[in-house]
Amino acid sequence: MSNSRAMLPQQPVALYVHFPFCVSVxxxxxxxxxxxxxxxxxxxxIEALVGALVNEIGLRDVVATLASVYLGGGxxxxxxxxxxxxxxxxxxxxxxxxxxxxVTIEVNPGGGERGDLxxxxxxxxxxxxxxxxxFSPPDVARLGRxxxxxxxxxxxRLARQAGFTNISLDLLYDVPGQTLASWRAxxxxxxxxxxDHVSAYALTLDDPDADGLTGPLGxxxxxxxGARRWRERAATEQDADCAADMYELADDLLTAAGxxxxxxxxxxxxxxxxxxxxxxxxxxxxxxxxxGAHAFDGALTRRWNAARLDAYLAALVPTDGSAVRLPPGGxxxxxxxxxxxxxxxxxxxxxxxxxxxxxxxxxxxxxxxxADKNQLVEDDDANVVRLTRRGxxxxxxxxxxxxxxxxxxxx
Numbered sequence: 001m002s003n004s005r006a007m008l009p010q011q012p013v014a015l016y017v018h019f020p021f022c023v024s025v026x027x028x029x030x031x032x033x034x035x036x037x038x039x040x041x042x043x044x045x046i047e048a049l050v051g052a053l054v055n056e057i058g059l060r061d062v063v064a065t066l067a068s069v070y071l072g073g074g075x076x077x078x079x080x081x082x083x084x085x086x087x088x089x090x091x092x093x094x095x096x097x098x099x100x101x102x103v104t105i106e107v108n109p110g111g112g113e114r115g116d117l118x119x120x121x122x123x124x125x126x127x128x129x130x131x132x133x134x135f136s137p138p139d140v141a142r143l144g145r146x147x148x149x150x151x152x153x154x155x156x157r158l159a160r161q162a163g164f165t166n167i168s169l170d171l172l173y174d175v176p177g178q179t180l181a182s183w184r185a186x187x188x189x190x191x192x193x194x195x196d197h198v199s200a201y202a203l204t205l206d207d208p209d210a211d212g213l214t215g216p217l218g219x220x221x222x223x224x225x226g227a228r229r230w231r232e233r234a235a236t237e238q239d240a241d242c243a244a245d246m247y248e249l250a251d252d253l254l255t256a257a258g259x260x261x262x263x264x265x266x267x268x269x270x271x272x273x274x275x276x277x278x279x280x281x282x283x284x285x286x287x288x289x290x291x292g293a294h295a296f297d298g299a300l301t302r303r304w305n306a307a308r309l310d311a312y313l314a315a316l317v318p319t320d321g322s323a324v325r326l327p328p329g330g331x332x333x334x335x336x337x338x339x340x341x342x343x344x345x346x347x348x349x350x351x352x353x354x355x356x357x358x359x360x361x362x363x364x365x366x367x368x369x370x371a372d373k374n375q376l377v378e379d380d381d382a383n384v385v386r387l388t389r390r391g392x393x394x395x396x397x398x399x400x401x402x403x404x405x406x407x408x409x410x411x
């Protein structure tokens with residue numbers, strides 16, 4: 001345990017920028033998102049938000065060299081290239097961008113939402129993550145999405161024309177009404193576009209209100225009544241066995257197409273893995289700005305901004321003559337035993353696996369012995385423990401066992 005107690009805060013190597021606006025809010029979405037007039041029309045709040053983000057970046061100023069910047073949301077492609085350029089210039093001025101930094105923007109594929117891809121490329125963005133979710137029109141409609149398969153095809157084509165050589169597509173499975181056949185069709189449609197990276201996530205239906213995350217300082221927004229009803233219906237239509245079949249089909253098809261698995265929900269061509277997300281999985285430090293955004297010091301402490309937009313803007317672009325200040329939020333310091341377990345879990349999520357010197361720790365031995373007995377993990381010649389594909393499907397069973405008991409955590 002002595003090494004865990006020696007964990008010290010690190011300088012951030014990545015910056016996450018949360019853009020909380022969408023033209024409409026999907027009922028399954030668990031991110032901090034505001035739709036309607038806040039995102040479109042003469043009363044939209046995008047420019048105010050960009051000003052607030054620039055000011056927060058300035059207040060978070062620290063000597064660092066960022067290897068990645070991720071513009072997520074929401075639909076950050078609703079910004080203009082000039083606004084994106086302002087954010088990247090602020091990140092470079094107050095932190096420092098590495099010359100080869102990976103800069104990602106999330107894009108909705110609809111024609112009115114994908115934004116100016118050529119302009120984003122000229123502003124310094126070099127990676128695009130497209131929220132395709134599905135190539136099946138019925139599945140897209142059930143998810144409350146606004147695009148169609150042709151929009152996805154056009155977005156990839158336009159991104160290539162704009163000079164992007166690293167394009168990722170996001171997909172969802174275990175969607176209500178989705179079948180193995182429609183999922184296969186989505187995978188085939190995805191691979192026909194020859195993406196460099198694919199993320200495939202099982203639809204999760206959490207309840208942030210029940211989890212106590214939606215108060216004034218919480219990092220989530222309260223669920224809308226319609227979204228709650230949608231989730232309650234959707235949960236009755238999900239099937240764990242079918243979801244496992246969908247995962248295995250995705251792994252088979254993506255691997256055969258040259259996209260190697262490197263994290264539980266992510267596959268990439270060689271050299272095209274997400275450097276930004278790898279920061280999270282490696283336990284490195286990152287900074288974050290925007291409503292609901294989370295930062296981590298690389299040791300024991302996580303910090304978050306509150307989700308409420310009005311409070312965020314009031315702090316960073318005040319209209320009452322008060323000084324600019326950091327937005328409301330909170331922080332949590334993890335005990336060393338829990339931090340050690342979390343690092344092990346993050347390592348096991350990836351194809352790099354858990355190094356033997358960590359796996360041999362007595363605190364993990366019982367859980368890993370159970371996993372080995374149940375064929376969830378395997379060792380290789382480099383003394384690394386990795387999840388088998390069966391282990392990937394049952395990873396949560398192992399991860400729960402890796403976490404320390406309350407008595408150990410308090411020691």
